[in-house]
Every structure is written in C-alpha cells, then in structure tokens.
Amino acid sequence: MTNSTTxxxxxxxxxxxxxxxxxxxxxxxxxxxxxxxxxxxxPTAAGAAATPRSAGGTPAFDLGLLTLQMVVIVAVARLTGxxxxxxxxxxxxxxxxxxxLLGPSVLGRLAPSxxxxxxxxxxxxxxxxxxxxxLLLFMFLVGLELDAAHLRRRGRTALLTSxxxxxxxxxxxxxxxxxxxxxxxxxxxxxxxFALFVGAAMSVTAFPVLARILADRGMTTSPLGxxxxxxxxxxxxTAWCILAAVVVIxxxxxxxxxxxxxxxxxxxxxxxxxLVRPLLARVAERAARPGSSAQTQLAIxxxxxxxxxxxxxxxxxxxxxxxxxxxxLLPPSGPLAESLTSRLHxxxxxxLLPLFFAFTGxxxxxxxxxxxxxxxxxxxxxxxxxxxxxxxSALAARAAGMGWRDxxxxxxxMNTRGLMELVILNVxxxxxxxxxxxxxxMVVMALxxxxxxxxxxxxxxxxxxxxxx
Numbered sequence: 001m002t003n004s005t006t007x008x009x010x011x012x013x014x015x016x017x018x019x020x021x022x023x024x025x026x027x028x029x030x031x032x033x034x035x036x037x038x039x040x041x042x043p044t045a046a047g048a049a050a051t052p053r054s055a056g057g058t059p060a061f062d063l064g065l066l067t068l069q070m071v072v073i074v075a076v077a078r079l080t081g082x083x084x085x086x087x088x089x090x091x092x093x094x095x096x097x098x099x100x101l102l103g104p105s106v107l108g109r110l111a112p113s114x115x116x117x118x119x120x121x122x123x124x125x126x127x128x129x130x131x132x133x134x135l136l137l138f139m140f141l142v143g144l145e146l147d148a149a150h151l152r153r154r155g156r157t158a159l160l161t162s163x164x165x166x167x168x169x170x171x172x173x174x175x176x177x178x179x180x181x182x183x184x185x186x187x188x189x190x191x192x193x194f195a196l197f198v199g200a201a202m203s204v205t206a207f208p209v210l211a212r213i214l215a216d217r218g219m220t221t222s223p224l225g226x227x228x229x230x231x232x233x234x235x236x237x238t239a240w241c242i243l244a245a246v247v248v249i250x251x252x253x254x255x256x257x258x259x260x261x262x263x264x265x266x267x268x269x270x271x272x273x274x275l276v277r278p279l280l281a282r283v284a285e286r287a288a289r290p291g292s293s294a295q296t297q298l299a300i301x302x303x304x305x306x307x308x309x310x311x312x313x314x315x316x317x318x319x320x321x322x323x324x325x326x327x328x329l330l331p332p333s334g335p336l337a338e339s340l341t342s343r344l345h346x347x348x349x350x351x352l353l354p355l356f357f358a359f360t361g362x363x364x365x366x367x368x369x370x371x372x373x374x375x376x377x378x379x380x381x382x383x384x385x386x387x388x389x390x391x392x393s394a395l396a397a398r399a400a401g402m403g404w405r406d407x408x409x410x411x412x413x414m415n416t417r418g419l420m421e422l423v424i425l426n427v428x429x430x431x432x433x434x435x436x437x438x439x440x441x442m443v444v445m446a447l448x449x450x451x452x453x454x455x456x457x458x459x460x461x462x463x464x465x466x467x468x469x
Contacts, residue, residue: 020399024164024392028171032199035174039191042181066126070355072118076102077354088458092209092418093451095354099361100447105440109367119362131359134352135423136323137344140305143327144337145211161227161396162234165414166203166242168392172384173202184377184438193250197433200243201425201442202385205232206418206450213416213453224406228413231393235414240324243424244317250431251316261316268311276304277329287336297336298343301326318427353419360422360443363429368437369444378441385445386452390415405460412456421446 080101081094100106107115119127177195185194210232219225248261280301287297305326312322330337369378394411398404425442428434434442 020396021160021163024160024396024399025167028167032167032171032174035171035178036192036195039174039178039181039195042178042191044188044190061126062123065120065123066130069118069123069127069358070130070351073098073102073354073358074351077357078350088454089451090209090213090418090454092206093447095357096360096418096422096447096450098354099357099359100364100366100443101361102358103361103364105361105364105366108365124359124362127355127359127362131352131356132319134348134356136305136309136319138348138353138356138419139320139324139423140327141341141344141348143324144330144332144340145327159234160400161393161410162231163238164396165205165231165389165393165411166235166238168395169202169385169388170199170242172388173199176380176384180377180438184435186432186435189250189433193246193433196242196246196249197428200239200246201421201428202388203235203242204239204417204420204424205235205389205414206416206420209418209420209450210413210416210453213413213457224409228410231410231414237328240321243427244321246433247318247427247431248316250433264315265317268315272308272325272329276308276326280304280326280330284331284334284336287339288334294335294339298340301330301336301340320423320427356419357422360426363426363436364440364443365436366440366444368440374437374441378444381441382445382448385417385449386415389417389449409457409460412453412460415449415456416453417446418450421450 077095077098079094080098081091084094084097085091102115102119104115174195177191177198180198181191181194185191211229214225214229248265251261283297283300286292287294305323308322308326309319310322312325313319330340369375390408390411392411393414394404394407397407397410402410422443425434425439425446428442429436429439
C-alpha cells in the first residue's frame with residue numbers, strides 16, 4: 001500500500017509505510033540496543049564530579065530577597081527577549097540567554113560580589129521551588145495543547161517522521177555516549193541510564209517554541225506548519241515516555257524498587273484512563289453549562305493535576321509527567337480549556353518560566369567548558385544533536401514524499417529544542433545522570449539549536465520571513 005504527500009505543490013510517491021518505518025525506525029532501534037550492550041562492558045565512570053549538593057539545613061526564608069530576585073529575573077528576561085526579538089528570534093531565546101547572563105557564566109565572572117548579594121547560594125532553593133511549580137503548570141498546558149483528533153488526521157506521515165526524528169538523534173546520542181561515558185559521566189553512574197539520557201536529551205523538540213515560530217511567520221495553517229506541529233506533538237509524547245523510563249531506571253536502586261515503580265505505574269495509568277479521564281470529561285461538560293462555577297471547575301482540575309504530579313513523583317518517575325498527563329486527558333476544546341489557558345498562560349510566560357530559565361542559568365557554569373578540547377567536545381555534542389534531529393527528520397520527510405526544501409524546512413523546525421530541552425537537562429542534573437560540565441554543554445546546545453531555527457528557515461523559505469518585532 002502506498003500513499004502520496006503534497007506540500008507546496010510537490011507530490012511524490014511514498015515508500016510502503018511499513019517498509020519505511022522498519023528502515024528508519026526499526027533498524028536504528030536495534031542498533032541502539034546493541035550499543036547499550038557494548039557500553040555496559042565499559043568500566044564504571046569514576047572521574048567526573050557529580051551534581052554538587054548543598055550541606056546543612058534549610059536556610060531562613062527571606063521574602064524581601066526572593067521578591068528582589070523575581071524583579072531582577074523578570075526585568076532581565078523581558079529586556080533580553082525584546083532585544084533578540086528585534087533580530088527575528090523568538091522571545092524564549094532571549095529569556096534562555098537571560099538565565100545564563102544572571103548566573104556564574106556572566107554575572108558571576110563580571111560582578112561576583114553583586115551576584116553573591118542578589119543570588120546567594122543558600123537562597124536558590126526557594127527560587128527553584130517557585131520555578132518547579134511553574135514547570136508543573138507549564139507541562140499541564142503542554143498536555144492541554146495536544147489535539148488527539150489532529151494527530152489521527154495526519155496519521156502515517158506524522159508517525160513516520162516524528163519517530164524517525166527521535167530514533168535518529170537517539171541512536172547518534174547513544175553512540176556518542178560510548179565516547180563521553182569514561183570522560184564526562186558522573187562518578188558511579190551506570191552506562192545504560194547515562195546513554196539513554198543522552199539519547200533522550202538529543203531527541204526532544206520544543207513544541208511550544210515551534211508553535212510560536214510558526215505563528216510569527218504565518219505558517220500555522222500551512223501544510224508544512226500543520227505537519228510540523230503534529231510531528232512535534234507525537235515526538236514529544238514519545239520522547240517523554242522514553243524519558244520517564246530512563247528516570248525510572250536511573251532512580252531504581254534495586255530490582256524490588258524497579259518492580260514497585262513498574263507495578264505502581266501500571267496501576268496509575270489504569271486509574272488515569274478509566275477513572276480520571278471520564279471525570280475530566282464530565283467536569284469539562286459541566287463547565288459549559290450556563291451558571292456553572294468556573295472557579296469550582298478550575299479547582300477540581302488543578303487538584304487532579306497536582307495529585308497526579310504527586311503520584312508520579314512518589315512512583316519514582318517525575319512530577320512533570322503527572323501534570324502533563326492530566327492536561328493531555330482533559331478535552332482540549334470548550335470553555336474550561338479556554339479558561340485554563342487564558343488564566344495560566346500569561347502568568348507562565350511573564351513570571352514563572354523566566355524564573356525557571358534563571359534557575360537553569362544559575363546552576364550552569366559555562367567556564368567548566370575550559371580549554372580547546374572541551375569546546376571541541378561541546379561542538380561535537382552540537383553537531384550530533386543537529387545531524388540526528390534535523391537530518392533524521394529531513395530524511396524521513398523525504399522518504400514520506402516531500403521535496404527537499406520542505407523536508408529540510410521540517411527538519412529545521414524539529415531541531416528547535418528550547419524550554420523542553422532545559423526541562424530534561426534539569427531532570428538529568430537533579431537525578432545525578434549528568435555531570436555539571438556535560439550539563440553546561442547541553443545547555444549551550446539547547447540555546448544554539450533554538451537560535452538557529454529562524455536563520456535556517458529564512459535561508460530555506462525567504463518568502464515567509466517573520467516581521468521584525
């Protein structure tokens with residue numbers, strides 16, 4: 001059985017879907033398994049430092065200091081976002097850069113006493129706590145923006161392209177991990193969780209940033225734009241499932257712990273799909289009735305999202321997955337979804353996400369990438385990330401029938417990492433799978449690949465340049 005895909009007037013005959021999927025997804029997956037078996041024979045990493053942990057008890061809470069930190073973070077994030085928007089970049093690139101500016105990489109080197117005054121290490125736990133709450137709400141909104149009906153309409157092309165755009169960078173990331181493991185892995189970390197995490201970090205696409213870029217360029221309703229949105233959505237769901245499995249493997253401290261997590265996850269998913277999903281549908285239906293209490297419906301949804309986040313955290317997965325799943329199970333259309341989006345979105349964009357970017361920057365020390373050799377390693381990480389994501393997406397799209405210009409444009413869009421990459425990297429640092437040096441390299445990679453999306457699209461599709469803000 002064959003199909004054809006038409007984008008911008010180009011029609012090509014497709015390879016049989018099953019054959020293409022086997023070549024582009026099945027074969028690389030088998031190679032990944034073989035690489036993991038080879039890597040398990042490597043000696044356990046002993047050289048790289050693990051994530052530094054703070055000693056002592058919880059410091060006294062200083063509301064004045066936290067308020068000052070929020071003022072500085074929001075102001076710098078808005079300023080850098082506005083400056084880079086003048087050059088055609090999405091604001092999120094400027095906000096990501098703002099985090100690095102406020103951290104030890106820039107402010108800590110130029111004015112260490114000022115940084116120590118505004119961002120003393122003992123106070124960062126409170127910044128992190130507020131940022132983590134913001135991340136839970138953000139992942140809930142990401143789940144809410146998924147449109148299952150749209151995914152089904154795009155079917156085979158989206159499935160083939162999105163999965164190939166995950167497997168290709170995952171394969172290259174796992175191969176790179178064989179070389180990185182004895183040099184940059186944290187001490188005592190086994191190869192399998194390290195390699196799986198590097199592969200997962202290479203595979204993600206920033207769905208919200210991609211949607212913003214398409215809107216700025218007027219491509220949201222175009223065939224290429226619609227396909228890229230679906231591919232990013234399918235890819236992100238798959239990548240987050242893979243990441244959940246990686247976190248379970250990394251956190252499990254024995255067979256009994258792993259068995260508890262797997263059994264608990266099965267029960268959790270059964271409850272979510274058989275009980276919570278119908279409950280969310282009834283809440284959404286009730287919210288559409290005249291005279292219903294909007295605050296009551298919102299409270300019910302938020303309670304479910306927070307409870308789900310607590311359950312996944314206790315199971316050893318991560319709280320972010322629980323919040324994401326509740327958003328994905330909530331009907332995406334109707335007054336309730338619109339109310340949740342309108343009430344939460346602006347608060348997320350203006351305050352909570354900049355706090356997360358700042359916290360990421362405050363724990364990123366780019367100076368750890370010292371010397372020509374480490375910068376060459378950083379360049380290799382960037383090259384592998386782009387070759388896997390952009391190249392894998394483009395080849396799969398070409399096999400699905402697109403012309404080369406459209407296939408490369410789709411690859412450039414899928415190469416956008418942005419916020420989702422930073423979320424994954426922070427999870428890796430928290431659970432001790434990434435060393436601070438490799439974490440810094442990955443943050444640089446996330447910033448560069450996101451910033452390159454707009455120039456690449458301008459090169460490939462100059463007629464659809466975004467207007468200067």
